[in-house]
Amino acid sequence: MSAVQIVIAGFGGQGILFAGKFLAYKGLLEEQNVSWLPSYGPEMRGGTANCSVILSDSAIGSPIVTHPDVLMVMNLPSLDKFEDAVVPGGKIFVDSTLIERKVKRTDVEVHYVPATQMATDAGIPTLANMLLTGKLMKEVPALCGGDWEAALKKVVSARHQELLAYNLKALQTGAAFEG
Amino acid sequence: MKTVFQKPKALTDAPLHYCPGCTHGIIHRLVAEAIDALGIEGNTVGVAPVGCAVMAYDYFSCDMVEAAHGRAPAVATGLKRAMPENIIFTYQGDGDLASIGMAETVHAATRNENITVIFVNNAIYGMTGGQMAPTSLPGQVTQTSPYGRDVKHCGYPVKVCEMLAQLEGPEYLARVAVNNVKNVLSAKKAIQKAFENQIAGKGFSLVEVISACPTNWGMTPQKALEWIDEKMIPYYPLGVYKDRSKEAGV
Amino acid sequence: MADKVLMKGNEALAEAAIQAGCRHYFGYPITPQTEVAAYMAKRMPKIGGCFLQAESEIAAINMVYGVASAGKRVMTSSSSPGISLKEEGISYLAGADLPAFIVNVQRGGPGLGGIQPSQSDYFQSTRGGGHGDYHIIVLAPSSVQEMADLTVKGFDLADEYRMPAMVLADGTMGQMMEPVTMGSYQPKTVEKPWAVTGTRMQRPHNIVNSLYLNPEELERTNFERYARYAVIEQKEAMYEAFLMDDADICVTAFGIASRVSRNAVLAARAEGIKVGMLRPITLWPFPKAPFAEAADRVSAFISVELSMGQMIEDVELATRCKRPVYLCNRTGGMIPSPEQVLAKIKEIAGGLK
Numbered sequence: 001m002s003a004v005q006i007v008i009a010g011f012g013g014q015g016i017l018f019a020g021k022f023l024a025y026k027g028l029l030e031e032q033n034v035s036w037l038p039s040y041g042p043e044m045r046g047g048t049a050n051c052s053v054i055l056s057d058s059a060i061g062s063p064i065v066t067h068p069d070v071l072m073v074m075n076l077p078s079l080d081k082f083e084d085a086v087v088p089g090g091k092i093f094v095d096s097t098l099i100e101r102k103v104k105r106t107d108v109e110v111h112y113v114p115a116t117q118m119a120t121d122a123g124i125p126t127l128a129n130m131l132l133t134g135k136l137m138k139e140v141p142a143l144c145g146g147d148w149e150a151a152l153k154k155v156v157s158a159r160h161q162e163l164l165a166y167n168l169k170a171l172q173t174g175a176a177f178e179g
Numbered sequence: 180m181k182t183v184f185q186k187p188k189a190l191t192d193a194p195l196h197y198c199p200g201c202t203h204g205i206i207h208r209l210v211a212e213a214i215d216a217l218g219i220e221g222n223t224v225g226v227a228p229v230g231c232a233v234m235a236y237d238y239f240s241c242d243m244v245e246a247a248h249g250r251a252p253a254v255a256t257g258l259k260r261a262m263p264e265n266i267i268f269t270y271q272g273d274g275d276l277a278s279i280g281m282a283e284t285v286h287a288a289t290r291n292e293n294i295t296v297i298f299v300n301n302a303i304y305g306m307t308g309g310q311m312a313p314t315s316l317p318g319q320v321t322q323t324s325p326y327g328r329d330v331k332h333c334g335y336p337v338k339v340c341e342m343l344a345q346l347e348g349p350e351y352l353a354r355v356a357v358n359n360v361k362n363v364l365s366a367k368k369a370i371q372k373a374f375e376n377q378i379a380g381k382g383f384s385l386v387e388v389i390s391a392c393p394t395n396w397g398m399t400p401q402k403a404l405e406w407i408d409e410k411m412i413p414y415y416p417l418g419v420y421k422d423r424s425k426e427a428g429v
Numbered sequence: 430m431a432d433k434v435l436m437k438g439n440e441a442l443a444e445a446a447i448q449a450g451c452r453h454y455f456g457y458p459i460t461p462q463t464e465v466a467a468y469m470a471k472r473m474p475k476i477g478g479c480f481l482q483a484e485s486e487i488a489a490i491n492m493v494y495g496v497a498s499a500g501k502r503v504m505t506s507s508s509s510p511g512i513s514l515k516e517e518g519i520s521y522l523a524g525a526d527l528p529a530f531i532v533n534v535q536r537g538g539p540g541l542g543g544i545q546p547s548q549s550d551y552f553q554s555t556r557g558g559g560h561g562d563y564h565i566i567v568l569a570p571s572s573v574q575e576m577a578d579l580t581v582k583g584f585d586l587a588d589e590y591r592m593p594a595m596v597l598a599d600g601t602m603g604q605m606m607e608p609v610t611m612g613s614y615q616p617k618t619v620e621k622p623w624a625v626t627g628t629r630m631q632r633p634h635n636i637v638n639s640l641y642l643n644p645e646e647l648e649r650t651n652f653e654r655y656a657r658y659a660v661i662e663q664k665e666a667m668y669e670a671f672l673m674d675d676a677d678i679c680v681t682a683f684g685i686a687s688r689v690s691r692n693a694v695l696a697a698r699a700e701g702i703k704v705g706m707l708r709p710i711t712l713w714p715f716p717k718a719p720f721a722e723a724a725d726r727v728s729a730f731i732s733v734e735l736s737m738g739q740m741i742e743d744v745e746l747a748t749r750c751k752r753p754v755y756l757c758n759r760t761g762g763m764i765p766s767p768e769q770v771l772a773k774i775k776e777i778a779g780g781l782k
Contacts, residue, residue: 021435021606028435028608036435036606040461040544061691063605066766154435191634221630224499236636242625244498245638247521250491253483257495257503258625260479261453265499265627283491286484 003056004142005065007082008133010074010095012049015129018155019072020051022133023143026151027055035063048077055142070143072136074098074115074129093136095128111135113177119170127170134174187211189220193237200393200400203231203299205357206366207238210270210297213371214241217378223266224258226251230272231305249280252287255294266377268295274304277313277337284339289348291382295373298339301390302411309395313337316414321395340387340420350382352420356389358407362417369419381424389415433608438576438598439464439506441609442532443472445577446504449584449616451530452478453503455492457485457511460544461600462534465506486511490518490531497527498637500624502584506532508600509550510541512558519593520559524639526623526654528587530580531565531595534603537762545762546600546685551739554597555713562651564658566594566665567712569683573607579710581614588619590661597712599735601685601764658714667710668719672698676705678777679723681744682733683709685764690733693770702778712740720747729777730754733770735763 006023010016017038027034037052052065071086072093073079079092079099086092088107097116115132119125137143148171149164156164186192189211197203214220220241227235229248236243246254251269259267276284276298287294303321304310310323314336318327328336340352351373355366366388373384389411391403398406419425436444443465446454454469466482473480483489489505496503507515512533522529535550537543557563566586568579576598583594625635641647672694673679682690687708697704707723709716723730729752732741738756745754757773759765 024606025435028433034435034608037601038604040600040604059691060607060688061695062685062689062767063601063607064689064764064766066768220628222627224625224627226495233640236638240628240634242627242635243637244495244625245525245636245640246494247491247517250487250494250518253488253491254495254498256481256488257453257455257492257497258499259495260481260492261496261499261501261503262626282484283488286488 002142003054003058003060004070004140005068006053006070006072007050007065007068007085008053008072009048009050009078009082010129012047014049014074015126016049016074017051019129019133020053022130022151022155023053023055025154026143026146026148029151029154030146032056033058033060035060037063048075050078070136070140072132074132076101079103091139093132093139095132097128111139112179113174115174118173118177122169122173124166124170127166130167130170131174134171135177137171138175187215189214189240191238191240195238196234197231198394200391200403201231202357202390205363206297206299206388206390207235209357209363209367209370210268211239212367213374216371217374219266219374219378222264223268224262226255226258226267226269228269228271228275230275232270232272232299233306235270249275249278250283251275251280252283252292252294252296256287256290256292259292259294266295266374268297268374270297271299272305273298273300273302273312273314277339285343285346288343288383288385289346291348291350293377293380293382295377296383296385297370297373298385298387299390300339300387300415301392302336303392303395305392305395314339316410336414338415340385343385344420348383349385349421350423351376351384353385354387354389354415354417354420356407356412356417358389358391358404365417387415389417433610435606436573436609437464437604437606438570438573439534439603440468441573441577441611442580442596442598443468445580445611445614446530446584447472447476447478448611448614449502449581451502451504451584452476453496453501454478454480455483455489455503455505456507457483457489459508459511461536461603462506462508462532464603465532465534486514487517490515493529494518494522494525494527497522497529498525498625500621500626502530502588504530504532506534508534508536509538509547512550512553516553516559519565520557520561520563521639522593523557523559523563523565524561525637526591527593527637528591529593530583530587531593533595533597535597535599537760543762544600546764547735547760547762548599548684548686549736549739549760550597551712551734551736554595555715555743563654564713565592566590566661568594568596569710569712570596570598570602571684571687571708573602573605573609575710576602577609577611581616585617586665588617590657597684599685662714665711666714666716666718668716669708669710670719671706671708673705673707673723675703676726677703677728678705678731678774679727679729680704680706680731680733680770680774681708681720681740682706683712683740686733686735689765689767690770692767693774696767696771697774697778700775702774704774704778709740715743715747717747720744721749724748724751727752731757731770731773731777733757733765735765736760
């Protein structure tokens with residue numbers, strides 16, 4: 001049995017839930033069991049947002065991720081909140097443009113990606129979420145394979161298919177980042 | 180022998196339970212006459228209220244639904260949305276329509292829901308034995324206003340037609356009475372028009388009928404009819420409060 | 430078979446309702462079920478259906494009563510405080526023997542409570558909820574697929590038994606996305622000669638009513654209704670047994686609590702503890718038989734709930750208190766963690782040795 005439990009967290013409006021949906025759809029296309037659970041309520045409108053994503057070869061029990069294997073954070077409150085929950089040996093992906101402090105844990109693998117800055121430089125300032133997700137996928141073997149574009153097509157709405165290329169560019173830029 | 184008077188077909192043979200001198204019977208008859216005149220009985224569904232007319236479902240020959248207290252306009256909304264080709268009417272008293280069901284009344288009106296509402300205003304809760312209604316007059320003595328309705332304590336009567344006339348939604352709002360032959364004849368016309376409007380797809384049509392409750396008013400039937408002229412109509416003037424087809428010059 | 434798609438529980442439920450033939454939806458906004466209304470608002474006008482935002486939950490349930498009287502499939506959805514407002518109408522639906530489909534995506538209470546997931550409306554829904562002698566069918570999905578499947582089931586059961594059916598979900602079930610397959614439903618068609626569609630001057634008038642001023646008649650009506658309930662209890666109870674064959678301890682949970690408990694049961698098994706789970710899928714009728722049967726084999730039950738302990742009473746009743754039933758719970762919008770449930774299992778297993 002292999003499963004990967006992911007938490008993605010940041011501010012509402014950063015595309016936190018979207019990034020999670022993309023990963024869930026990618027799992028679905030690879031015929032894995034998947035679940036996606038958002039935080040909901042007033043925090044959707046400008047406060048902090050997070051989602052739990054699970055991809056697994058076997059049936060998924062609780063959809064709530066309390067101890068993520070993979071944590072992706074795009075603001076400081078989210079790092080503060082979830083850092084200690086990551087399993088030993090887990091991976092943390094930090095948008096280092098928005099989070100100045102370093103991860104305190106020493107038993108996890110940390111990747112600092114200046115995602116917001118890189119996205120701005122690449123002319124896709126609203127896609128820092130996908131840029132960081134690209135790096136995450138590159139570094140997590142269970143998420144690396146598969147058809148990224150096909151999964152994107154599932155989550156980018158039909159009305160905005162022109163955004164597909166930008167999203168793919170963000171993923172690839174993130175994946176290519178060494179650091 | 181020539182028949183000069185008969186029961187409308189849209190009324191069943193069930194004996195009415197109303198008190199002597201109560202004018203619900205006349206209003207039932209006027210509704211049934213309109214249904215007969217328009218030939219819509221087989222296509223009509225009525226909604227009965229909670230109040231004195233709670234058993235109206237036994238008296239009308241068309242299909243009938245009994246609603247919870249005040250909810251008849253919402254139930255009628257459901258019926259009409261499910262069956263746009265059917266004719267839907269509600270028959271409600273003042274407590275039902277203007278107190279507990281005020282929200283449903285106002286919102287059905289503002290949606291211009293294509294239904295016909297027969298609103299019987301007798302200024303008292305009849306079925307429960309004569310308590311103060313939202314339409315009880317200032318100073319009116321009832322079981323729950325034994326010293327007369329004190330407007331400083333419990334506010335003023337609700338003038339439903341005047342209030343609803345402020346809304347853009349409703350098609351037709353009229354107040355009539357059934358305390359004399361002349362008034363009964365105008366009431367008949369207004370009620371029929373309220374059904375015709377629905378058939379024509381025009382929308383929310385409400386006829387407020389000033390009605391007598393001799394039992395709970397503590398009067399003889401004759402005195403009760405006079406009281407309508409003396410007290411009720413001055414406070415609740417008869418007339419058409421809104422008629423969109425007229426406004427449009429139709 | 431249709432493709433698997435990822436859908437939120439609320440949206441899957443709404444789509445399943447449409448596939449079940451529901452063309453009338455009435456509701457009032459409340460978190461965390463608003464996606465149901467939003468989905469219906471978008472879809473209904475395109476398929477000749479009717480979505481109407483009512484002025485209140487009370488109006489919405491009475492609009493449901495109207496459509497149900499006309500013999501058509503109809504639904505409303507809300508969350509706990511809104512369901513309390515609908516209970517008057519639900520009692521009338523039950524009293525008038527009208528089929529209707531109601532969704533409660535529960536949140537914490539009492540009062541305005543919170544907006545996070547809860548199961549604290551168990552008593553309200555399984556005991557009828559409004560005034561008078563009656564029950565409604567209560568279905569408790571534990572996945573997005575079941576949010577869809579049990580919706581179609583709910584419409585079918587409601588029509589078949591002429592009574593309201595409810596999906597009792599919670600914020601998690603409503604908000605989470607999972608793969609779901611739809612499109613192969615074959616909803617039942619039930620004749621409704623009692624519907625008020627107009628007499629066409631061809632039959633005596635139909636009356637939809639819950640008023641019986643004659644007590645003998647009301648008593649007879651209630652007896653008849655309960656005879657129908659007895660058939661439902663016998664035929665329609667649904668549950669899932671998970672690793673129960675050799676279990677010493679029986680965890681019981683529904684909805685999100687059963688998902689959490691599943692993790693805990695597997696973890697306990699990995700440590701050699703013989704534990705299984707009974708998951709009621711219908712909460713009314715409560716699946717009494719498997720519990721009675723388990724009571725002869727297991728040493729203890731653990732009821733895992735997002736409430737102060739409500740289903741636990743049905744477990745005690747179904748087992749006639751033959752074995753102890755322990756409570757493992759969080760409330761107010763909190764969800765037990767698998768660790769908490771595992772700790773409880775270990776505590777009980779330790780006490781048994």
